[in-house]
Amino acid sequence: MEHQGSNDPSVMKRIILVLRRLPARIVAYVAAKRRAKRASSKLAQHAIPMELKQEFVRELRAGWKSLGEQRTESPVEAxxxxxxxxxRAIIHRIRHETEIANQNNVTRTEAYRAVYFRCPELHWALLAHLVSRNGGWNMTDLQGELLPRLLDRAYRKQTFLMLERANAMIFQDAYPQLLLYEASRKEGRELFSLLPAFGVSGFMRPVWSQFWRRKDAAMLxxxxxxxxxxVIEVPLVRSTYFKEHVTRKPAFLLQTPLQTNAVFMPYGAPNEGAMKLAGLVLENFRSLEERIExxxxxxxxxxxxxxxxxxVLAFVRAVHHTGSRADYAPHLFTKQLRPQSTRSYVEKLDGCKLKRGAKKLASPELGAAWQDVPVEIGGREDWFQETSEVEGYFEQLLIPEVFxxxxxxxxxxxxxxLAVLAAQRLKPSSVQDKRR
Structure with missing residues (x-):
């Protein structure tokens, strides 16, 4: 049995107000912010400046402008x-390998990891691996110990479907590109004229050709x-369906105060009682520009x-992704999914440690939380229209002050x-339902 969360707008708004009125915790929050800034500053002392070479940007600009009416789709029958x-053999092999790997978040995340270690010059593969790990953790949170007490089953299922679709859509588009580069290395010649066979935007053709010649990982x-x-902007972020069922629901308002939209990178093999995380909090998922920056x-x-x-490399080598937060914080989380008690929740954390006598928070592996969902991407239109729409993203790469x-x-x-505790106070007679 589990507590049934609520999507009642009045309850959600009152929970947010409770979270913003915690004066006893403000001092600790400010002190922690200062420590994070000092720690970030210390690490940044040895930072390597990241550069987007403007001569390469000009080269890409010329390539994009020359695309003209080039074909961007090549259906199987053609x-x-x-x-x-x-x-054709290369295309069929890559499509098959993509289909096999695009089963769920765990298989995708491992596929990114494997291609990175085969081709470490593909920086994006490592970044995608880490972001995909976060996607998996967010998916399993929906069936973990806390969120089911806040959010009803229907909303959690729809949120999972949105996360899953975003993860699958990006993989379906990007993974064939990585494999095509790998095939080009094997053949000793660039094969990027095959990109249209995978529905990849014409935007990427000049980019991959430049990378083949220049080997500039930052540009790629x-x-x-x-x-x-x-790729995900129109069919997912602007989707009427997901707006109606997820992003315009009152529960979505909890993302910012609860910071459930953070992406972080563990940088060190996990040890009992300690963890090191670098990352950021995404404030506005619905903003394309903010997601890119x-x-x-x-x-x-x-x-x-x-x-x-x-x-990060030490962590990625040591820990395979399962979807459970126990992957990076075994001192706080357990993969064992215990039957949800009908008793009121009791606070377990004291900073980054469990309170004395408290059991670890349940964080299941992906397979225990959700069944695989068939990947149905469908046809895609090329999003790229005007060079002016993308030029601004190629000006600089800045390390944030606090990370x-x-x-x-x-x-x-x-x-x-605290939100769970607030919900219990605001709605003590929680309706119960059976966990699926």
Whole structure:
């Protein structure tokens, strides 16, 4: 049995007010912010400046303007007319490998990891691996110990479907590009004329050709960040369905105060009782520009701060993704999904540690939380229209002033606990339902 969460607008708004009126915790919050700033500043002392070379940007601008009326889609039935036998074999192999890997968040995340270690010059693959880990953690949170007490089952299911679709759509678009680059390396020649066979935007053709010649990872990574956020913008972020069922629901308002929209990168193999996290909080998921700049800042942290980069690689090598938050914080979370008690929740966290006698928070693996969902991407239109729409994203890569968020992450978990406690006070007679 589990407590049934609520999407009642009045309850959600009152919970937010409660979270904003916690004067006893404000002093601790300010002190933690100062510590995070000092820790970030110390790490940034050894930062490597990240540069987007403007001569390469001008080169891309010329490439984009020359696209003209080039074909951007090559349906399966037309392959024999456009590509030779060897090219068709490469296309079919990549499509098959993409379909196999695009089963769920765990398989996608591992696929990114594997291709990065085969081709470490593909910085975006490592970044995508880490962001995809966060996506999996967000998915399993919906069936974990806390959120089911705040959000009703229907809303949690719709939120999972939105997260899953975003994860799958980006993978379906980006993974074939990574495999095509790998095939180009094997063949000793660029094969990016095959990109249209995978429905990839014409925007990426000049980018990959430039990377083949220039080997500038920052340009390629920035372009992939821009491309993949555009890929999900219309069919998902602007989707009438997900607006109605997720992003315009009162529960979505909790994202900012609860900071459930953070993306962080563990930089060190997890130890009992300690964790090191670098990352940022996305304030407005619905803003395309903010999502792109957010991705660029994450990339700047990952590759611009040497200690973070080394630590991330140590973590990624040591810990395979399962979807459970126990992957990076085994001192706080357990993968064992205990039957939900009907008793009122009791606060468990004291900072980044469990209170004395408190049991670990349940955080299930993905397979225990959700069944696989068939991937149905459908046809895609090329989002790229005007060079002027993207030029502004290729000006600079900046490391943010504060990016060490270990304590902030613990506070975010504690805020969810406080929201649960507030919900219990505001709605003591919670309706119960059966966990699926």
């Amino acid at each position: 392959l024999s007319e456009i590509y030779n036998e060897q090219e 990574t920035t372009a992939l960040i821009v491309n993949e956020q555009h 957010f991705g660029k800042r994450l990339y700047a942290i990952l590759y611009g701060v040497p200690e973070v980069h080394r630590g 060490v968020i270990s304590e902030e992450h613990c506070r975010a978990i504690n805020k969810i606990e």
